[in-house]
Amino acid sequence: MQIGIDFGTSYSAAAASIGGRLHGIRFGDEKQFRTAVFFPAAVPDPNDFVLTDELDAQVDAHMRSARAAHRNALDAWRRRVAEANALPAERRVEALALASEPVQRSEDQLRAAALRSVRAGWMDRRVRESRGAAVSVNDAVFGDDAIEAYISDGYGHLVESPKSMLGYNLLPNAKKIILHIATHVLEHIRLSATRQLETPVRAAILGRPVEFKSALGPQGTQQALEMLTEAANAAGFEDVSFMEEPAAAAMHYHTQRATPERSLIVDVGGGTTDVAYALVGGPERAPRIFGSWGLPKGGTDIDIELSLHAFMPLFGRGEPGIPVHHFREAASVHSPPQQREFRGHEYRNAPPPFRQRLTALQRFGATSQLNRQAERMKIHLGEHAHGRVDLGFVEHDLAVDLDRSHLDAAYADFLDRLRALLQRARGDIGETPESIFLTGGSSRAPAIQNAIRTQFPDVRLVVGDPSLGVVSGLAAAAALD
Ligand SMILES: Nc1ncnc2c1ncn2[C@@H]1O[C@H](COP(=O)(O)OP(=O)(O)OP(=O)(O)O)[C@@H](O)[C@H]1O
Ligand SMILES: [Mg+2]
Incomplete structure (x- = not known):
């Protein structure tokens, strides 16, 4: 039995076509899962924690800074109340309702919070010291559960989007780890398919971007294909072949159309954006695929930009x-x-409040949590003018308000590149397509749909x-062989 596997940067899925009917493989209740794997590590025992003089001094420092933060919040609240009282009566009530009085915590509560924070820092250092020690592969957790496990437990190794690493110059050990993870993901897929299709699954067609994310040029794509083949073989696939992702999307559109049409297929994913021009239907x-074009950028790059524009100023970006x-x-x-580099920096001399916030962001799980918020906000602001993000995991009561200007800034670079890609494709095909077939998670974004519409104003858009x-x-395609 040969199946199709979409090993995506953000989401992976698999399916088989049997007797012309599509069977999507299920992962839990879903037809796809987050391409993330979490390997739990040995967790240090919190009972080993002893409050030395040095740690006790840290507790005092935490309490002093919490008292100062409370005084500042109190001053800000008093100012807000005074401003509200100066407003006309009809606006006063609303303004007073918005100004909430900061909660006064007792000395005991302050000390308990400070102790928690110092103990967490101590645990982080212990984990960092023992990095690379006992990691249990058999306990691997996949998908959203992997990210949840990492954010809540912290201790272990999380790899999100291993696909986006395949095209980079990897040191032998890093290469081994990424291979290992890709093998795990593909094995998870193969075993799920074998169970659900009730037949051994030993052959697969894997989707591949036209151009992988890479710092090595075309050699990066070559390396990525070799690594994926090796991982698939190790996962028990004896027969592995590849198909460009936009050609696969063209195949899907082909099976749905009774009459032939020249269509530009556009797949805007998490890591890459891929385009093909094809005669589909009939x-x-x-x-028939006439050509394909790739841009190694996608939704995850937009998340990074949103994080840089909207969140990082709170951590001192620009200072x-x-x-x-x-x-x-x-x-x-x-x-x-890059995550390791960031965790290795020392912020002792950074000015407050950035020192504390950056240190909080260096905790295990914190950057993943921030990135999740960026992705959620990217999706939210596609439909709403405003959004608020709670950053309480960084600092008590910290929050940030976002609006469309943040979203526009996050999309700007990607949209420029997308326009350039579409112009290159249009120049190469030398005619106007009869339709544009749109797929990929990022194609839901209004900003992306609008950019494509503006490039091809008279062409019918088919939203797949x-x-x-x-x-x-x-x-x-797997069923044709
Ligand atoms: N409504 C939305 N608005 C904007 N982006 C969205 C929306 N819904 C999902 N996305 C984004 O779509 C991306 C995932 O798309 P998809 O599942 O097609 O990627 P993938 O196949 O895993 O990646 P690739 O094909 O690049 O390897 C994520 O970056 C996600 O944030
Ligand atoms: Mg994809």
Whole structure:
């Protein structure tokens, strides 16, 4: 039995076409899962914690800074109340309702919170010291559960979007780890498919972007394909082949159309954006692909930009004395080396409140949590003018308000590149397509749909299933062999 596998940067899915009917493989209750794996690590025993003089001094410092923060919040509240009282009666009530009095915590409560924080810092250091020690592969957790486990437990190794690492120059050990993780993901898929289709699954067509994310040029794509083949073989697939993701989406559209049409297929995903020009529909077994074009950027790059524009100023981005690349490292949750760099920085001399916030962001799980908020806000602001993000996991009561200007700034670079990609494709095909078939999770974004419409104002836009277009086409192609 040959299946189609969409090993995506953000989400992975698999399907088989049997007797012309599509069978989506389920992962729990879903037809796809987050391409993330969490390997729990040995957790240090919190009972080993002893309050030394040094740690006790840290507790005092925490309490002093919490008292100062409370005094500042109280002053700000008093000012707000005074301003509200100066307003005309009809606006006063609303303004007073918005100004909430900061809660006064007792000395005992302050001490308990300070102790918790110092103990957490001590645990982090213990974990960091024992990094690389006992990691239990058998306890691997997949999908959203992996990210949840990492955020709540912290201790262990989380790899999000291993696909986005395949095209980079990897040190032998990092290469081994990424291979290992890709193998795990593919094995998870193969075993799920074998169970659900009730037949051994040993062959697969894997989707591949036209161009992988890479710092090595075309050699990066070559390396990525070799690593994926090796991982698939190790996962028990004896027969592995690849199909470009937009060609797979074209295959899916082909199976749905009775009459032939020249269509530009656009797949805007998490890591890459891929385009193909194809003759789809009609009696042929498969579409005819005339050409394909790739941009190694996608939704995850927009998340990073949103994080940089909307969140990182609260951590001191733009402050003299804190190198600007630290913020990109912190936001790049898909790159373990950049995350490691960020965690290794020392912020003892950074001015408050950035010192405390950056240190909080260095805790295990914190950057992943921030990135999740960025992704959620990107999606939310596509439909709403405003949004508020609670950053209480960084600092008590910290929150940030976002609006469309943040979203526009986050999309700007991606949209420029998307326009350039579409212009290149249009120049190469030298005619106007009869339709544009749109798929990929990021194609839900109004900003992206508008940019495509503006490039091809007179062309009919066919909005396909954003999540399952590619995997459906791969399954249809797998059934042809
Ligand atoms: N409503 C939305 N608005 C904007 N972006 C969205 C929306 N819904 C999902 N996304 C984004 O879509 C991306 C995931 O898309 P998709 O599942 O097609 O990617 P993928 O196949 O895993 O990645 P790739 O094909 O690049 O390897 C994520 O970046 C996600 O944030
Ligand atoms: Mg995809």
